[in-house]
Amino acid sequence: MPERTCIGCRSRAPADTLVRIAWSPTGGRLVTGPGHSGRGAWLCPDAECLDLAMQRDAVGRALRVGVPAAAAAELVAGWASTVAAAGPLPGG
Numbered sequence: 001m002p003e004r005t006c007i008g009c010r011s012r013a014p015a016d017t018l019v020r021i022a023w024s025p026t027g028g029r030l031v032t033g034p035g036h037s038g039r040g041a042w043l044c045p046d047a048e049c050l051d052l053a054m055q056r057d058a059v060g061r062a063l064r065v066g067v068p069a070a071a072a073a074e075l076v077a078g079w080a081s082t083v084a085a086a087g088p089l090p091g092g
């Protein structure tokens with residue numbers, strides 16, 4: 001499994017332990033999980049990492065899009081369920 005860098009805490013981890021975030025141009029929103037094409041940003045399933053990424057606008061920079069505030073807010077609002085859907089981490 002390739003490693004990816006979390007855009008929040010900048011630590012490296014196997015891709016299957018991170019949440020993939022992509023931009024949906026058609027929906028005009030950020031989407032999470034596998035199966036979305038285009039550039040991806042990776043985050044630990046951790047509210048702290050999402051906070052760090054939001055403070056630095058790291059999602060928009062990683063995806064090379066200008067993320068509308070509403071789309072960012074939607075990602076934040078749905079993060080808890082996104083993390084729950086990602087399932088328990090290996091060994092955790």
Ligand SMILES: [Zn+2]
Nearest residue numbers: 006009044049
């Ligand atoms: Zn992280």
